[in-house]
Amino acid sequence: xxxxxxxxxxxxxxxxxxxxxxxxxxxxxxxxxxxxxxxxxxxxxxxxxxxxxxxxxxxxxxxxxxxxxxxxxxxxxxxxxxxxxxxxxxxxxxxxxxxxxxxxxxxxxxxxxxxxxxxxxxxxxxxxxxxxxxxxxxxxxxxxxxxxxxxxxxxxxxxxxxxxxxxxxxxxxxxxxxxxxxxxxxxxxxxxxxxxxxxxxxxxxxx
Amino acid sequence: xxxxxxxxxxxxxxxxxxxxxxxxxxxxxxxxxxxxxxxxxxxxxxxxxxxxxxxxxxxxxxxxxxxxxxxxxxxxxxxxxxxxxxxxxxxx
Numbered sequence: 001x002x003x004x005x006x007x008x009x010x011x012x013x014x015x016x017x018x019x020x021x022x023x024x025x026x027x028x029x030x031x032x033x034x035x036x037x038x039x040x041x042x043x044x045x046x047x048x049x050x051x052x053x054x055x056x057x058x059x060x061x062x063x064x065x066x067x068x069x070x071x072x073x074x075x076x077x078x079x080x081x082x083x084x085x086x087x088x089x090x091x092x093x094x095x096x097x098x099x100x101x102x103x104x105x106x107x108x109x110x111x112x113x114x115x116x117x118x119x120x121x122x123x124x125x126x127x128x129x130x131x132x133x134x135x136x137x138x139x140x141x142x143x144x145x146x147x148x149x150x151x152x153x154x155x156x157x158x159x160x161x162x163x164x165x166x167x168x169x170x171x172x173x174x175x176x177x178x179x180x181x182x183x184x185x186x187x188x189x190x191x192x193x194x195x196x197x198x199x200x201x202x203x204x205x206x207x
Numbered sequence: 208x209x210x211x212x213x214x215x216x217x218x219x220x221x222x223x224x225x226x227x228x229x230x231x232x233x234x235x236x237x238x239x240x241x242x243x244x245x246x247x248x249x250x251x252x253x254x255x256x257x258x259x260x261x262x263x264x265x266x267x268x269x270x271x272x273x274x275x276x277x278x279x280x281x282x283x284x285x286x287x288x289x290x291x292x293x294x295x296x297x298x299x
Binding site: 075076089090091093145159160161162 | 215217219220222223268269270271272
């Protein structure tokens with residue numbers, strides 16, 4: 001049976017799930033050294049989930065490497081290729097992130113569909129926060145059991161886990177000292193409020 | 208506290224998992240030929256052993272995969288973990 005061609009329908013423009021609670025400025029107990037954590041949003045990103053059909057993982061990885069120069073990462077890792085960042089999400093499953101305008105869904109779909117890959121647009125489904133500052137690991141550690149010490153969680157390490165009891169993906173970015181945390185859009189406010197509560201004692205800046 | 212070694216993600220807290228059930232139950236090979244008693248045994252009847260028990264857990268906050276766990280019900284010690292297709296044996 002031929003595979004049905006499923007085209008994404010036109011969706012309304014994306015809006016941040018955090019508009020109503022986002023209060024830029026300094027909050028909490030800010031010491032003389034300044035805020036120990038900066039929280040910012042990462043707007044303007046496209047995201048697709050990529051799955052390999054049974055037994056098609058190797059062919060899919062070859063296709064993406066040959067066309068986009070993107071080597072899909074090993075379990076627990078992220079990798080960048082061209083303008084796309086790929087995060088391991090599970091067995092034969094990855095999340096691909098790129099700037100809007102990179103035509104992420106259609107480009108990847110065209111490459112992987114013939115070799116047994118499936119992409120699902122997640123651009124409206126996720127909120128991504130960027131956390132940076134000297135106390136970022138202490139703040140995150142209040143909400144997750146993942147060992148975030150650089151020895152255990154190196155640059156480009158990725159963990160799908162629970163943060164403040166919410167399903168989240170932690171992505172330690174290479175060379176920047178910051179962490180990107182992906183949560184499902186519907187949980188973004190809860191996550192943000194828990195994060196602010198955890199960061200209050202150190203002082204934090206909402207960018 | 209139980210910590211489960213996910214075969215995909217590594218060692219994680221059991222908070223990240225949800226218990227699925229007894230992994231020793233085998234679905235009747237020929238559903239049409241199975242008697243109501245066979246189905247009753249497969250769907251409902253469970254032992255409640257003290258000691259090693261083979262279970263399925265769902266890594267619902269992690270990789271979303273089903274994993275097999277050999278757990279001692281008396282001590283909560285996790286004796287072995289693996290994929291559903293693996294044959295688990297407790298480490299000596």
